[in-house]
Structures are given as C-alpha cells and as structure tokens.
Amino acid sequence: MELRHLRYFVAVAEEKSFNKAAEEKSFNKAAERLFISQPPLSRQIKQLEEEIGVTLIDRENRPLKLTEAGEFFYDHAIQILTKSDNLRAMTMRKGNFDSSLSIGFVSSILYGILPRVIARFREIYPNINIKLYELNSWQQTQALTEGKIDVGFGRLLFEDASIRRLLLREESLVVAVPSGHRLAQEQQTGVRLMDLTNENLLLYPTAPRPSFIDYVLELFEARNLKANYFTEVRELHIALGLVAAGEGLTIVPKTLEHMRSQEVAYIPFEDGLLTSPIVMSVRHFDKSKLLKTLLAVTYQIYDEEGFDYKREEI
Structure with a gap:
C-alpha cells in the first residue's frame, strides 16, 4: 500500500x-x-x-x-x-534554514525580552534574514508543522507529536485596574482571584481560539471559581485601553506593567502564585545551530535580568 x-x-x-x-x-x-x-x-x-x-x-x-x-x-x-x-x-523549510530564521510570537511576549533576544542574535548572525510573525500559540503549532516558521514563542501548551515545547519560565500575572479603582486606592499588596469573580473582566484575544482567554478562565475553574462578568475583546491593547477608560479590569503578564502606567494601576496576585508560561516551540528533533544559539541568548538575558527559569537544551 x-x-x-x-x-x-x-x-x-x-x-x-x-x-x-x-x-x-x-x-x-x-x-x-x-x-x-x-x-x-x-x-x-x-x-x-x-x-x-x-x-x-x-x-x-x-x-x-x-x-x-x-x-x-x-x-x-x-x-x-x-x-x-x-x-x-x-x-523543505529545513533546507532553507541556513540563510533565514522565521519566528512566531504572541504580542505580550514582544513587550518582554524578545526584542533584546532578537537584537543580540542579530549581532551573532548579522547575515541571517529574520522574519517575525505575530501568531497565537495555536497558530504557531500549525505554522511549525506546515514549515512556515522555525520557532515560536507562546503562552499555551499544546500536544503535538511533531513539536517540542521548551518551558522557558513562568511569568507572574498581575491585575490591571483603572488608577481610580477601589483596589488601587486600597493600595493592595496582593489580590486574590476570588476578588475578581464579580468584576467586569476584559479578556483577550477573541480569535483565533483557543487563546489567553481560555487560559484565564481555566485559572478560575481550577479553583472552583467562576468569572461571572467578562467581555471578550479583540486584542491586548484594546483591553488596556478600556481599563484606562474605567470599563473594567484585565489580567496581563507582569512585563506589561509599564503600559499606560499613568492611567492603569497593576496589582500583583497574592503570593505571586498565578503565572503564565513562556514557551519556546520547535520542530521535534530539530537541533540546528541557529536554534541552539537563540535559546542560549535567551538564557543569557534571563541571567542578566535575574529571572528564575529551568534550563533546557535543544
């Protein structure tokens, strides 16, 4: 056959x-x-x-x-x-790997250290053509299997026999509230997820699914809680803009604390227990020198920033 x-x-x-x-x-x-x-x-x-x-x-x-x-x-x-x-x-993509590197990323990671990682990688490989594609974690899985990208930086874990996931680190989540909100006025040192069940949550992105929305809702479900009032918005920027306008609250990774800082207050979760994974996805058995260098540069910057992380190798 x-x-x-x-x-x-x-x-x-x-x-x-x-x-x-x-x-x-x-x-x-x-x-x-x-x-x-x-x-x-x-x-x-x-x-x-x-x-x-x-x-x-x-x-x-x-x-x-x-x-x-x-x-x-x-x-x-x-x-x-x-x-x-x-x-x-x-x-076919592997055959063209020596002259270019295509990277998929979720938008929230772009506000973290990814730009520095790419800049330092360019210093090591100035002749490599780097292409960047904004893709959510699910889209990155598809793009990797279809040979459209070589590596993805996302926040959700998906099972796929052809893809290897490297959990780079867990990033703390924070609650973004309008600067005049009672939680901000009370100068909270830590908020509980339970405190948000009756708040209007602005969750993003609406599509494609599954997305960060599903991850946040699962955080509630895992603790036998329910987000009673939430609105789905198209993207992160819109969610933060609506928070600034007093339309509700949202949950974001800690690296976004600098955004709209005059209008939005960021409150950590109690004990820092709520986190979002940062995941590097590559094709299984792909052990190219370019990918190894990209991972090594990422760990260098983690060390410089003093981040806790678990080192893995490609």
Whole structure:
C-alpha cells in the first residue's frame, strides 16, 4: 500500500456522491481532482480493497456509502497524509534554514525580552534574514508543522507529536485596574482571584481560539471559581485601553506593567502564585545551530535580568 492509494481513496470518499445515479460521477470528479482518468482510479480502489482484504465502499446498497471499515480507514488515511505533507513542508523549510530564521510570537511576549533576544542574535548572525510573525500559540503549532516558521514563542501548551515545547519560565500575572479603582486606592499588596469573580473582566484575544482567554478562565475553574462578568475583546491593547477608560479590569503578564502606567494601576496576585508560561516551540528533533544559539541568548538575558527559569537544551 502506497501513499498514492491513500490519496485516491480519500479523494473518492470526500466527493460524498455515493448514490446510484452519481456513483460514476463521484469517481469522475475524484479522478479530475487527482489528474487521472476514471477507470484507473476505480481499479486502484478495488486493488486497495483486495490488498487489505476489506471492503471499504458498500456498493450493494443505495445510496452507496463507506463501510464501517471504510470510515475507519478514511480517518486514519487523513492523518497519515497530513503527517506526510507536513514532513515534506518541514523538510523543505529545513533546507532553507541556513540563510533565514522565521519566528512566531504572541504580542505580550514582544513587550518582554524578545526584542533584546532578537537584537543580540542579530549581532551573532548579522547575515541571517529574520522574519517575525505575530501568531497565537495555536497558530504557531500549525505554522511549525506546515514549515512556515522555525520557532515560536507562546503562552499555551499544546500536544503535538511533531513539536517540542521548551518551558522557558513562568511569568507572574498581575491585575490591571483603572488608577481610580477601589483596589488601587486600597493600595493592595496582593489580590486574590476570588476578588475578581464579580468584576467586569476584559479578556483577550477573541480569535483565533483557543487563546489567553481560555487560559484565564481555566485559572478560575481550577479553583472552583467562576468569572461571572467578562467581555471578550479583540486584542491586548484594546483591553488596556478600556481599563484606562474605567470599563473594567484585565489580567496581563507582569512585563506589561509599564503600559499606560499613568492611567492603569497593576496589582500583583497574592503570593505571586498565578503565572503564565513562556514557551519556546520547535520542530521535534530539530537541533540546528541557529536554534541552539537563540535559546542560549535567551538564557543569557534571563541571567542578566535575574529571572528564575529551568534550563533546557535543544
């Protein structure tokens, strides 16, 4: 069984025209999609069924449909073809890795040390073309598997067999409140998540999901709490702008404390227990010198800033 057999079967299955009048039309449409003629395609599907010893398409009843084994085969064929296509894309990207580095990042990390990391990396590799893409953590996973970026800096952890996650450090979260808010006036040394359950929370970004919104809501759920009033806003800047206008509160990483500091007060969480991970994502088994240098530079700056972190190696 070869990959082409899987592609042939998937193309036929996805036409979904399995009825008596349209059976031949289904194969014709699939054949056009694959740039082959209909008779060889039909023979290939029959040969596939004979090779695995299972009927994949029920041709006895009308309308025609995939058998239970055919549905199972289709689901797994899609996974295999996706992995095959991703492997090709990642390998092609790897072949161009010596002259450029594409980096995905979430916006909140750009307000931390990432600009310094990139600037120092440029000093080491002045001839490397660096491309930056604002992508949320989920988009970074997709971009890595599709070969569009080489490394991602995000805040959410996703399981993907082709991606390796390096937890760089945990960054403290703080509550951003209008400067005249009672929490700011009380000069809080620490606020509890419980204190925010009935506040109007401005959570970001609305799309694509999952996003930081989901992470914040999970912080409440993990403590058997509920954010009773929250509004979803498009992005971080809008959330902070609305906080400054007195429309509500928001939760941000500590590195954003300098933003709108005249209008917004930032209050730490009690005991500093609420954090957001900073995650570096790379393709599994990718051990290039460029990535190792990028990670080493990140740790250098962490040391200079006195950050607590757990050192990992690529």
